Amino acid sequence: MLWPGKLIKRYSSRDVFEQRFTCAFPTDGGTGYELKAGCGGTPPVQYCQKQHIESMSDYLVTYGDLLNRCGFALGVSAEKDKSAFETTLQLQDYNIRKKLVYPYNEVLIKGWDKYAPEKIPLLGFFYVDVKSRLTPPGDIYIVQKNQVDYYKKTHLFAPVIRITGDTWMNISFRYVEGDQSPEIPDMTNVIGNVAGNSH
Incomplete structure (x- = not known):
């Protein structure tokens, strides 16, 4: 778990990496095995919005209970990111209530350009x-x-x-x-x- 960007800036003058979120899944996205441009799927597919999946109902109509078939792209705009992330939370809640698989979600960030663990x-x-x-x-x-x-x-x-x-x-x-x-x-x-x- 990372410090929220605004909090770390408020409480520390330490130079840290900026967090750039790229994608969110309502459950385990399986991204350790398949990852394309920070937002893949299992098997890799286009991100949800590219498939015209914008809401919980859109997702369930397309994939049903298979909650890791596409990820919601982040880093688009504040408004669109908020909407996409809220959709993943709604799907995560659906997952928990139906007792499907892996109740935790997965959020990806863009990798940093150099190795400096003290800046994480x-x-x-x-x-x-x-x-x-x-x-x-x-x-x-x-x-x-x-x-x-x-x-x-x-x-x-x-x-x-x-x-x-x-x-x-x-x-x-x-x-x-x-x-x-x-x-x-x-x-x-x-x-x-x-x-x-x-x-």
């Missing part, structure tokens, strides 16, 4: 508590490994955040001291040159 405005690493009734459950050890890898490359602390709840319509996010990797020092920087953190 990372807010935290999120995982689903295995004791909750949410599926699929997360793996705390993988999340902690990612947290340590990020710290070693940047000397910045991005917390592990636990997601719990009975349903995806009723979830909570918690910082739990015991979820943090024991390899992270007690005193670290959070967002670079502004905030210090003792965790």
Whole structure:
């Protein structure tokens, strides 16, 4: 999860990468396997708007319950981006209510032009508590490994955040001291040159 662009500018003078969102899916878009121009599908197809799919009803008429068949292009205009993203949220809600697959959505951003992990405005690493009734459950050890890898490359602390709840319509996010990797020092920087953190 990344810091919202306006918040990071308000609370930190650190030079960070700008986030340019390219595409949104109401569920897992399978983009780790097939990706075209930041908005593919499984199998890769044109983005939703190119197929004249602008609303939830348009999507359901075209693809039914197959919620990862096309992604909604972002980065067009503020108004169109808002409409497209709201449509993905409506479809995600439909997915959750019908208990289809993968209740989480997927949003893609444009890759940055150079390798500089310390400039990634990372807010935290999120995982689903295995004791909750949410599926699929997360793996705390993988999340902690990612947290340590990020710290070693940047000397910045991005917390592990636990997601719990009975349903995806009723979830909570918690910082739990015991979820943090024991390899992270007690005193670290959070967002670079502004905030210090003792965790």
